[in-house]
Amino acid sequence: MTQTIPYLVYLVDDETNLLELLRSYLVRAGLEVKTFQSGEEVLAVLEIDQAKPHLWILDIMLPDIDGYELLRLIRNKSSEVPIMFISARDQDIDKIIGLELGSDDYLAKPFLPRELVIRAQRLLNRTYDKPATSSPGIPVSTDNYQDWISVSGYYISEKGRLVKEDEQIIDLTTKEFDLLLYFMQNQxxxxxxxxxxxxVWGDDYIGSDRAVDDLxxxxxxxxxxxxxxxxxxxxxxxTK
Known part of the structure; x- marks a missing residue:
């Protein structure tokens, strides 16, 4: 389905200059961006905001609430929306914890703003450039797909990027479904x-292969x- 309105990105970072620079690059790439400079601002929008973003870009090091806690809260609200971590601490353990908690990508500071834009667009395309997708959190009818494959009691649709068991949809993150599909393609x-x-992560991924174990x-x-x-x-x- 062709996206008719701009993707909405929630960008969280406490560095004002960097926040404005990244926002300008993302906007020039055709994205709608809402910015936050503290965990408290994010908590407020999680409480009241009904218009969910298509992507979170989240700094780990915030002055009040760290990004890990925010990620947990965001994942409690939605398991589908992709999340990218950014951090000045270029350590494997940060990447591993973030991926284990459910982030979809990790970018260590300093980085080129254009690299952030490319990674954001890649995540958005992989998540939403597929048939019959709606905004995050809106139910999708499973009757639209004819490609269901039965695996050990689960029904999996590649076109719909859906997994169900006993007619109940099982929420998977983008990376979780990508890995599931990769296993099925190489059974x-x-x-x-x-x-x-x-x-799953791409040729440009730099980090520990423990991310695979966590996924x-x-x-x-x-x-x-x-x-x-x-x-x-x-x-x-x-296994077959």
Missing amino acids: GQALQREQILTA VKRIRKKLPNFPIETVYGFGYRM
Whole structure:
């Protein structure tokens, strides 16, 4: 479905100059942007705002509430909306914690504003450039799709990017569904962690391959019967 209105981005950072610079780049790229400079401002909008954004860009280091806590609160509101972390602390542990908690991307400061725009557009396209998508949080009719595949009691639609069990939709993040699909496309093959990183995060991802383990852990929690087995010292495999 073609997007007829600008994607809405919520941008959170306490550095005023950087916030305005990033906002200007995102706006020039055709995005609508709402900015926040503190965790308290974000909490306020989470309480009252009914118009959910299409993307959160969230700084970890805020003066009052850290980005990890905000991520938890955002994920409690919606498991679908993509979240990108930005941080001056270029440490693997920050990336791993963020990915484990449900972020979809991580960008370490300093970075070029254009890189942020490219990553934001990539996340938006992967999340919403698909059939019959509506704004985040609006139910999608599962009757629209004819490509349902049954796997261990779950029904999975690639076109709709949906997973259901007993007619109940199971909420997956963008990365969780991407990995699920990658397993299905390579059923029976032992996949190295590095292969999975490239397929799900892209060639430009820099960070620990523990992000793969954390993502698999989240899928196993949400889909306990999905047939993923660990290939020790190597990676993972979806059994036939």
